[in-house]
Amino acid sequence: MTETETPRGAEGMPDAPAPKADTPSIDDLEEAMRDVVDPELGINVVDLGLLYGIDVHQDDSAGTVATLDLTLTSAACPLTDVIEDQSRAALTTGPGGGLVDDVRINWVWMPPWGPDKITDDGREQLRALGFTV
Numbered sequence: 001m002t003e004t005e006t007p008r009g010a011e012g013m014p015d016a017p018a019p020k021a022d023t024p025s026i027d028d029l030e031e032a033m034r035d036v037v038d039p040e041l042g043i044n045v046v047d048l049g050l051l052y053g054i055d056v057h058q059d060d061s062a063g064t065v066a067t068l069d070l071t072l073t074s075a076a077c078p079l080t081d082v083i084e085d086q087s088r089a090a091l092t093t094g095p096g097g098g099l100v101d102d103v104r105i106n107w108v109w110m111p112p113w114g115p116d117k118i119t120d121d122g123r124e125q126l127r128a129l130g131f132t133v
Contacts, residue, residue, distance in 0.1 A: 072113065
């Protein structure tokens with residue numbers, strides 16, 4: 001190491017991941033989130049209207065980070081872990097290591113979710129499953 005280089009971490013610890021060359025677009029992240037399916041209804045979280053927002057930024061220690069504002073159809077839903085795992089897999093894995101290095105989820109309850117948040121595609125999917133929407 002030269003005098004101008006800054007040492008990273010404790011001796012023997014790996015360096016922080018290198019940030020992705022290109023920051024992914026919100027549209028790309030939203031499209032990848034269509035692979036995250038609500039386990040109770042079998043419809044993706046985007047078309048159900050559960051994804052309220054996406055922010056992507058660079059973090060010195062974590063690399064490219066996507067922060068998701070997500071809600072659930074009910075605050076009592078016990079399946080947050082399943083949706084968190086699916087979200088992480090959808091955004092951090094795949095060819096070239098995924099779209100981002102890390103995912104953070106903000107569970108939000110305001111405004112409360114309602115059927116008005118379901119997209120037209122989501123309504124079609126629910127009708128195909130026998131739901132009336």
